[in-house]
Amino acid sequence: MSKPEFTLPDNESERLAALASYNLLDTLPEEDFDELTLLASQICQTPIALISLLDDKRQWFKSVVGELASQTPKEHAFCAHTIVETTEIMVVNDAREDDRFAANPLVTGDPNIVFYAGVPLINEDGFPLGSLCVIDVEPKHLTTDQIKSLKILGSQVIAQMELRKKVALLEQTNEKLLETNTFIQKFASTAAHDIKNPLSSILLTSQALQMRLKNSGDEKSSSLVGLTINASKRLLGLVDEMLNYSTEPSLLITDQKRVELNKLLKNVVELIDIPHSITVNLPRLDHSLICSSVALEQIFLNLLTNSVRYNDKDKGIVNVLFKEDDNYYNFKINDNGMGIAGHNLEKIFEKAVTLNTLDRFNKKGNGLGLHTVKLLVEKLKGSIRVESKVGEGTTFEFSIKKR
Known part of the structure; x- marks a missing residue:
């Protein structure tokens, strides 16, 4: 039995990279997605509904209503045709009479697909990542309202995917900021306190020595002590800056x-x-x-x-x-x-x-x-x-x- 043939989308490598960026493949079921597949099944009155994502070798199901394996080979996937052939919806009323699918193992064997309708899941950058589809084991026609509702649910699946991705990116950013702030706070606070006390003593001692040297008329030595005083003041200024950064670490990057x-x-x-x-x-x-x-x-x-x-x-x-x-x-x-x-x-x-x-x-x-x-x-x-x-x-x- 020959394998059904399908055409790869344009920019397939970029599409696969876009799919990977969502980190959804092989994750556990999530209620937000399961609710959408359940609605699709109920609205279209089909025993099976799926959220299907297609990588380079398989279609993997993020959410499943009905009895079905968690994934199938890509060459058997109806959705592999959906993401190439339409940006709206692909409807197959009777797969047994369709040359593309009549010999498909999913039609000739379990789960005996006859009816299929799939909405491509197209992300913000225009890449089709998979589909929201409904399946039945007998011929079927969807009404205009059912088709419209299935498209709306497909848009909601993409919205959930984008939201999930943005939340994950925000969490990563927060972790990096926390690590950055912790490092800077420890660095600045430790270094500043270790330096400031002895440095203040040096400054006070130098100022007292300078006054004594001036009174003695030793201008040359007084001038040398003046260099020490100026350097100590610059260092104390630097230390004060470091202490400021230790209480507000983000300043090191933003200031x-x-x-x-x-x-x-x-x-x-x-x-x-x-x-x-x-x-x-x-x-x-x-x-x-x-x-x-x-x-x-x-x-x-x-x-x-x-x-x-x-x-x-x-x-x-x-x-x-x-x-x-x-x-x-x-x-x-x-x-x-x-x-x-x-x-x-x-x-x-x-x-x-x-x-x-x-x-x-x-x-x-x-x-x-x-x-x-x-x-x-x-x-x-x-x-x-x-x-x-x-x-x-x-x-x-x-x-x-x-x-």
């Missing part, structure tokens, strides 16, 4: 403002203990960006600190480069420092992973800096990568999405 890149970089450089043997080269031209300044400061503070700490050359060089395209700001930091072994490049962004390498100050890192950098970059809808050669240096490249 985007115009930033002069070189000015931001100079402020960061002043916060780092850079030996005279290391030169930090900033972009030759200044650039104006619109982004989260506090996030960008934290990223650069971590990356530039590492470039300085792990530079063992007599003349250390750190270069900061910038370019932008239509969608992203792109940054590159390269140095001529110790470098990182190739097998460790993927590990360095993991939480609490250290490479047991002493920096130029004979200290080991805690493994949190680069992990935090990666998380911040990803929250800004960007990415980060690293290249390195032991003994020659390291290059970090990261991007953040434009607003």
Whole structure:
């Protein structure tokens, strides 16, 4: 017995992708869909009603009224014809007399289909995903009102599918927002409180020392202490921003403002203990960006600190480069420092992973800096990568999405 033939819809691959986006295949029965098939069965006075979805190999039934298997091969599916041949309704009054279906196993055998009427389920983008159909085991004709009602019920099936999809997307978005807010809140609150108390003590002590030096007439020493005071005030300002973000985490992403890149970089450089043997080269031209300044400061503070700490050359060089395209700001930091072994490049962004390498100050890192950098970059809808050669240096490249 030959298999019934049917034509695939145009853009079949796109149709299948659209069907998959609803995540309905092989899910459990749902009352909202079952009520619609029950109404279809009662209105059309048929023992069987189905919501049928067609993937590449089968028709699968999301909802069934009557005795029927949960799926059938696609080549046996009446609905495979429906989604190609009409945008309204396909009616087969007696399948035994229709050349398309007379030899169909579903007609010649169980469930002995004779009558079929199916409304294609066409989504908002125009893709036919399946059908709402009614079936009988004897010849039948639908009235004009029954046909109209079946079409209305088909529209309601699509409405339920779209609603279900949008609810699922909203739930996913909420989960991502919750994860983002939790991370930012913990990061900002912990870092800020750990820094603020000792930093306030440094500022007060420095101010007292500056007053004493001025009274003694030691202007040179007073000027040096002034640098410490200014740096402490900038750091306290940064900490206050971080505390604000910890109480309203979404600000880290949404509070985007115009930033002069070189000015931001100079402020960061002043916060780092850079030996005279290391030169930090900033972009030759200044650039104006619109982004989260506090996030960008934290990223650069971590990356530039590492470039300085792990530079063992007599003349250390750190270069900061910038370019932008239509969608992203792109940054590159390269140095001529110790470098990182190739097998460790993927590990360095993991939480609490250290490479047991002493920096130029004979200290080991805690493994949190680069992990935090990666998380911040990803929250800004960007990415980060690293290249390195032991003994020659390291290059970090990261991007953040434009607003």
